[in-house]
Amino acid sequence: MYSNGKTSTAGNEPVAGILPSGPLLRARGIAKSFAGNVVLHSADLDLYPGEVVGLLGENGAGKSTLMHILSGGLQPDAGTVEMHGQPTHFNTVLDGIEAGISFVHQELSVIGALTVAENLHLGHMPKTRAGFVDFQKMRDEAVALLNRVGAGGIDPRHEAGTLRAGEQQLIEIAKAAGRNPRLLILDEPTSSLTPHEVEGFFAYVRAARAAGTAIIFITHRLEEVLKLCDRLVVLRNGAIVSERRPAETTRQQLITDMTGKPAIYEYRERQIPDKTVALSLQRVRDRDHLEDISLEVRKGEIMGLFGLVGAGRTELLEVIHGARPLASGKIALFGTPVSHRDPSAAVRNGIALVPEGRKTAGILPQHSVRDNAAISSLRRFSGRLFSDLRGDVTRMEDYRDRLGIRMARDTQPISTLSGGNQQKVVFARALMVDPSILLLDEPTHGVDVGAKSDLYEIVAREAERGLTVLMASSEVPEILALCDRVAILSKGRLAGILSREEMSEDRILTMAFMEH
């Protein structure tokens, strides 16, 4: 532990009597089901020290569940886990941590009220002789830790709650790193990181590997696993279906392993016959971030919104959606000026939003899947007095099929769905409104490749039928795959709009850096 003063070395002491060549952890026949719904059939997995294993699979394949079992957060229904050749059983997560397993969860869980340094030391804060917290020591160690994971830019004195999602993610990674674990599990750690942050993070992973840590890396970004991992394990329908070396495989192959079918979305040339302007923004400003943004989106068009972190994409979408007050400027829908003071008014006018931040702004965690999907369109379908409860059931069935939502029953709490499936439910919610304008904010965060192409397909199909889409995204390939045009924001200003023909990764990025 670094609190004992060993901050600089990232390795474990070699354990006497253990052959370095034997697996650190060996899982055999792991099975798990929830209320009769089988999630893991019989998964076998070996992990060796000094190895980075990429774990791939569709949403709901059981990746997070398997990791919870390995780390002690869940108990398997069947199967055994051995560490260093010894049968092991963790009753709680704390047991797992004790044994050297650190798990960075898919969902963020920093303590917003504490500073970054305090977060990193929670559970074992250093003390001065007088018995107080040794803030100086804690800060110094925090700086070292943050540097280690490539997050040197974060001030350890800041309150963690005020940081961006990506920065919070890095804090969690740093925290896990600080434990110098034997096994480090990273469940979609990069989904909210900037490209620059991803580089720093990769550097840390490589250093940890060199020091002998076994690492499991879960992501839906195939480029990342191909770049970073030593071995790729694909989980499909609760069983391991393939193990490959990155050098010996391709993107396409992995997708086939994951989904059982080759799936990739290619941009299809589309004509937008309708010249009606569906959404127009004129010199839109909010209180503090956006400056004079003017933009027109035609009916049936898919308009991308690109920018670096902090460019103001979320703010812009929120202004259109009425969630953030418009300070000046005009917004018009099909030529009619509107000023939404509340998202409820926007939804009534046919503007639906799939927000960024599934856990905080997307799901209603204690509600069922069905209720989550229905919440936006309750008023649309209600009778005079009563809510259309029966209709909710059929609509849910419909959208489960259309979006391929994987669940046991639509009455299960949404928080028991896998991350990607939760996102699909939020998508279903927005589509149920039958909007004329769909605002998407990082809609494919944590969504698997198969589902991504499903979602692209759905968005394109709806656009074909006249839906206007404005999609904020940090992934250029996504923009290239889907959008007819892209607007690029840079520090709250509109840096420019590129048409299909003008779009290229280079140009988009260059424009995004314009104000920097």
Place this chain on the structure above:
Amino acid sequence: PEGGTVAAVENTKGPIKIAFLSFQNNPFWTPVTEGAEAANDYLSKFNATVDFVDLGNELSAEAVVAGIEGALAKQYDGIVVVPIFDGTARIIDEATDEGVPVFNIVAEGATPSNRLAFMGQDATSAGKQIGEYIAKKMDGKGKLGVITGYFGATQHTQRMNGALDFLKANYPQIEIVGPFENKDKAESAYSLVQDMMTANPDLSMVYVTAGGPFGAAKAVKDLGLTGKVGVVGFDHTPDNMQYLKTGEMVGLLDQAPYQQALDASVMLYNYLVDGTEPPSKVIPVVGKLLTPQDVQ
């Protein structure tokens, strides 16, 4: 003065300021306030003022202490106060030590203090007075339900025990049901009487020691037991009096609050001017027991 029994002496001292500290939360306090106003009117002719200081609507020792502290800070010459609680003795002594005499009225705690005098009804003997009346009404036998305001409130407990000790000693055939706490609430008294009648259909009298006796009377009325079950309690407030007329209430003991307020203020004034001590350290006020005959 009208309604009072003590006359003021000629003021030879220059302006005199008296603070009159009292609560205000139910009709009982209305005559107290009026008495203080009357004292002010009367004494203003003698170059003295009686300032009514409201201690609020929640009765507590802390409020009395804060009130006296405030009055001392404002340099009043004397204080009339409704101390009620045991915990007020210390601050009363402190005021007295500072040369500000304190006159207690209505009710004071059991702990002795160096107040100039206390005027009021002794709660225990008031309880006994009611107990005698109850025994008479019940012919010395039968079941008596007891509802007290707050468990642990000295005045309520003394009124209760004053009656119960008397009854136990002299009328062992009277069976006591309770006591139950109604927190001075009429609606709670109502429910308690309902339940008491369920468990004791032969109940013939209910004694409410503090707030809300009319709730008990209303329950008697709603149960159609007027004339069979009687309620006794304290204070001539309008809601209580109403049931005295209709017969559910059979006895109400009054504390003559108006007179207490007025007389105490004047006596304190006299003491401040020429050192006339009140007639005794404890000036008992014998309550007037109203019965249905009195209002017919």
Place this chain on the structure above:
Amino acid sequence: MSQSLSIVRDLAKHREASVLVMLAAVAIYLAFASDYFLEPRNLLNVGRQASVVAIVALGQALVIIARGIDLSVGSVIGLSAVVGAILMRDTGSETIGLLGGLATGLACGVVNGLLYTRLRINPFIATLGTLSVARGIALLLTGGIPLPFGGFAEFVGAGRIYNIPVSFLLMIVLAIIVHIFAVKTVTGREIYAIGDNPKASRLAGVNIRSIRLFVFALSGLLAGLGGLILAGNLASADPNLGVGYELDVIAAVILGGTALSGGRGSIIGALLMALLNNAFVLLGISAYWQVVTKGLVIIFAVGLDGLQRRGDDD
């Protein structure tokens, strides 16, 4: 996280069950210990005694479900009764008096809602403020002196239909209505959504301001109704009516297991408390033990199921 949430749900489910068990236990014990307990008349008395707390708790439950709290209900009870009585006295019309009382409750609720949604005052503080202001106004309006309050209100508060107390019937009917409202209507479902995740609900198009305003208004309205029943029962509108009710009402809601409660829960909670008071009188429990017992029963009612669920935190 996912596990912890389902535990929260289970907990709310079990809580209701464990309070029901406690309710049944007390009732069964009483049935043996007292000859009078099972008499229909006594049971109906218990129902009536629970009715005001239960009716006010129906509104409070929705407020709490939507993540608010309404401490002002006790004072609103008093103010509504007083305004109703004054209007009845001055206009001579019972209808105006009753409607005026209800409107007062509603107005108090709306004020609470606006303080919360417009001025963004924490509902605990906002309703603590109106608790004081409403009580003060009731005292000012009456000079602290109770007013007579009779007629139809007295029928509602103390009357009986086929021997069943009107206020008890009203409680049952309202509980059913509120339950259906909470579970089956759009607004009801939106209330639950807001309570679950206000931010997500807002972005999904729920008008959280108006829903919040609505729940506070409803809570005020039901407190106003409670005031009319209480004053009607006593045939007297006392400005001090309802002092301290807030804790009883909130306790009823929580005992009833808010999460599920739409309506059922609140009644169970209120009944348990009324039953206890009934038990004290029927069994003649000695004075101070009443106070102790009340606390113990509340703790046990909820603690029962905690005993089985050892082992897991949060």
Place this chain on the structure above:
Amino acid sequence: MSQSLSIVRDLAKHREASVLVMLAAVAIYLAFASDYFLEPRNLLNVGRQASVVAIVALGQALVIIARGIDLSVGSVIGLSAVVGAILMRDTGSETIGLLGGLATGLACGVVNGLLYTRLRINPFIATLGTLSVARGIALLLTGGIPLPFGGFAEFVGAGRIYNIPVSFLLMIVLAIIVHIFAVKTVTGREIYAIGDNPKASRLAGVNIRSIRLFVFALSGLLAGLGGLILAGNLASADPNLGVGYELDVIAAVILGGTALSGGRGSIIGALLMALLNNAFVLLGISAYWQVVTKGLVIIFAVGLDGLQRRGDDD
């Protein structure tokens, strides 16, 4: 319920500044309206009158920060005073009496903590239960009759050092200690952590059970101390001492802006309320207007900053 509690916490963040402004406004107004207000003696009185609520609020603030609530403080005040007085009377030793009083408070707090952490009873219900049980025991122990309570306790409650009330000094010292504790010690930081995210804190190795037990124990201990001061001030240990204090204490905490408070906040909140009571006495405001004014001041104190922070929901 924990939802509504967390809202209590969240919204309390910005509060402190605006309550300070209100405090200053009332003070300035009083300085002009009353010749006596600025007299040192009066100011010290205000400080003394705030001291019990403030001291108890220090513990309550930590409980609320850790997502709990302690409704039992009022009863613990009464029980501790009574036990202290009985021990003092029976052993003749002041020390034993005082320590016994403190130990009683501590024991009540530990019971609350265990009910919450071991039996998993919602703290609102658990402490509502102990509210009743503790009061009942105080009544049973005394038979409802206040006991004399003097000696050193009276010095603490009513004495002065260089004319400064001892209880006021105690309040200042304790506030500083609690503040430093909350901000600078490991336990203090962990209290904030579990209030923010209990699950993540537990996984980080924070022993949330023992921390929760600790905050309830501390709250009980400080309530016990409050009881001794109050009884000492009155030279009388009344079993009804502290009835209804829970709302005042919680209001002080929230007015003071819990989130920041570690100590400061609670004092500001308690001072505002004591100042109001002082104003009522100095200005001779009538009782009913006092009630109205109190509510309005509370609302405005907190509403002030709501007015500026328009626009963003949740």
